[in-house]
Amino acid sequence: MRLSRRSARVLATAGTLILLLSGCARMLDGTPVxxxxxxxxxxxxxxxxxxxxxxxxxxxxxxxxxxxxxxxxxxxxxxxxxxxxxxxxxxxxxxxxxxxxxxxxxxxxxxxxxxxxxxxxxxxxxxxxxxxxxxxxxxxxxxxxxxxxxxxxxxxxxxxxxxxxxxxxxxxxxxxxxxxxxxxxxxxxxxxxxxxxxxxxxxxxxxxxxxxxxxxxxxxxxxxxxxxxxxxxxxxxxxxxxxxxxxxxxxxxxxxxxxxxxxxxxxxxxxxxxxxxGELPIQLQQNETGEVPVSEDSVRVVVEAMNILFTPAKPPQLSFDAATASCTDARPSRPASYCPATNTITVDLPGLQTMGTPSKDAKLATLSGDNTAYSVLVSRYMQAVQIEHGGLVLDNAAAALRTACLTGVATTKLSQGVTTSNGGTIALTAGDLDEAVAGLLTNGLAAGDINGESVPAGFSRIDAYRTGVLGDFDRCLQRFP
Structure with missing residues (x-):
């Protein structure tokens, strides 16, 4: 991610994994098989x-x-x-x-x-x-x-x-x-x-x-x-x-x-x-690492950006009190959970920070970075959007993949950047899609249902996310009704 403010740019160094090896997804028209x-x-x-x-x-x-x-x-x-x-x-x-x-x-x-x-x-x-x-x-x-x-x-x-x-x-x-x-x-x-x-x-x-x-x-x-x-x-x-x-x-x-x-x-x-x-970034800009440290401020900025992009009638509330949080109609899915009963996203900040820490192993470690964490946060926001849409079941496997798909939609919307109320801008940067894919493969939380349950195959999680990145809200609902 890139987070810029009027007077300062929030950046962090990132480990890059490089292997010396030489060596899709497309929109599918109509109703999926x-x-x-x-x-x-x-x-x-x-x-x-x-x-x-x-x-x-x-x-x-x-x-x-x-x-x-x-x-x-x-x-x-x-x-x-x-x-x-x-x-x-x-x-x-x-x-x-x-x-x-x-x-x-x-x-x-x-x-x-x-x-x-x-x-x-x-x-x-x-x-x-x-x-x-x-x-x-x-x-x-x-x-x-x-x-x-x-x-x-x-x-x-x-x-x-x-x-x-x-x-x-x-x-x-x-x-x-x-x-x-x-x-x-x-x-x-x-x-x-x-x-x-x-x-x-x-x-x-x-x-x-x-x-x-x-x-x-x-x-x-x-x-x-x-x-x-x-x-x-x-x-x-x-x-x-x-x-x-x-x-x-x-x-x-x-x-x-x-x-x-x-x-x-x-x-x-x-x-x-x-x-x-399309417009997805493939190159870092000047003075940019592509990493925004996960903090309470950055989490609030991401949620505000989602409010601007999706304009829900009742935006979800944000809480950082994960230790005492309770929900009557959903189980927690740390480090970020959504509770329909209270319309609240609860964030376990230390857990989210750990998830968003860039990998420092320059050999064969699985890629991780800020968007490994932010994609999970965005997925919980997209569950709130699904609640407002109405008539969607959120506690089954189809809901898990629908959430991954809609997280992809939100990711693409960030590619042009969103200016928030404090005059700052948050935007997708090169490498963010790969960090999200890594999370989908290793923990699957961004492809989780309302209880944090995902589907068994990382292939399916990534496929659903990609459908959203290259599609739109309606496409996700068509494929995962």
């Missing part, structure tokens, strides 16, 4: 926890890896590519013109060793996984990048990375990506989309090698994608040179493919991404 709005389904699949990773009875890999040390990382990578090729061998001709063309070779390297090349580049200090357009090869760093991802998010993080890299190969063969014409940003999100197509096949139970639960398993895949987002752009930095996309954008593209199939990946181009971005 019921299986995609079902709170207990993920793109039509039942949302369940369960086994995730390499099957104990998986067949041996079909592909050899050059330069391998024979270790677990390379074994998982070889199995992943073998599985991807089994999938695309069947799926490619049913979706695209022509024949499927497998990767020419696979290469593993240790970035600590001075010898070795990949795609005409030295592999010494190359901490990466990539697809090479020059010779249709796929390579990866087996010592640093893939082990770090696996340790943080499990075996399927490796499969996800290679599904993305193989997505580049598929997009090139199909003519979706044209090497010298397609911007990097577009090519990367096309590959994210195609990775989603494959991983749905795994989640459906069709892979002979891997399993992926639609609950915690898919959450791990999405968390890895959070880690692989672009760092925030500072003033003076150029947008678009080697841009891959924010976590919000990349997870959106992945969800395109997972939910809608390979045909949806064709529609990702520069125009589509520009339309999807």
């Amino acid at each position: 019921s299986i995609f709005a079902d709170p207990f389904r993920v793109g039509g699949l039942q949302a369940v926890d369960g086994p995730t990773g390499l099957r104990p009875d998986a067949p041996p890999p079909d592909r050899e890896v050059k330069g391998t040390d024979g270790g677990r990382i390379d074994q998982l990578a070889a199995q992943s590519v073998s599985d991807l090729e089994a999938f695309w061998t069947t799926t490619y001709p049913n979706t695209f013109d022509g024949d499927f063309k497998p990767a020419s070779s696979l290469l593993s390297w240790d970035p600590g060793q001075r010898k070795g090349t990949f795609c005409r580049n030295r592999t010494f200090l190359l901490i990466n996984a990539a697809y090479c357009y020059l010779d249709n090869t796929i390579g990866w760093d087996r010592r640093l990048l893939l082990p770090a991802l696996r340790n943080a998010y499990g075996d399927m993080a490796i499969t996800m990375v290679l599904a993305h890299e193989y997505g580049h190969a598929i997009a090139r063969t199909a003519g979706i990506t044209k090497r010298r014409q397609t911007p990097t940003l577009v090519a990367e999100q096309q590959a994210d989309c195609l990775a989603g197509v494959y991983l749905r096949w795994v989640a459906h139970g069709d892979s002979p090698r891997f399993t992926l639960s639609t609950g915690d398993g898919l959450n791990g895949v999405l968390a890895a994608m959070l880690a692989l987002r672009d760092p925030l752009l500072n003033p003076g930095e150029t947008v678009g040179n080697n841009e891959h996309g924010s976590a919000f954008e990349r997870i959106s593209a992945f969800q395109f493919g997972f939910t809608e199939g390979a045909d949806s990946c064709r529609s990702i181009d520069a125009k589509e991404i520009e339309q999807r971005r």
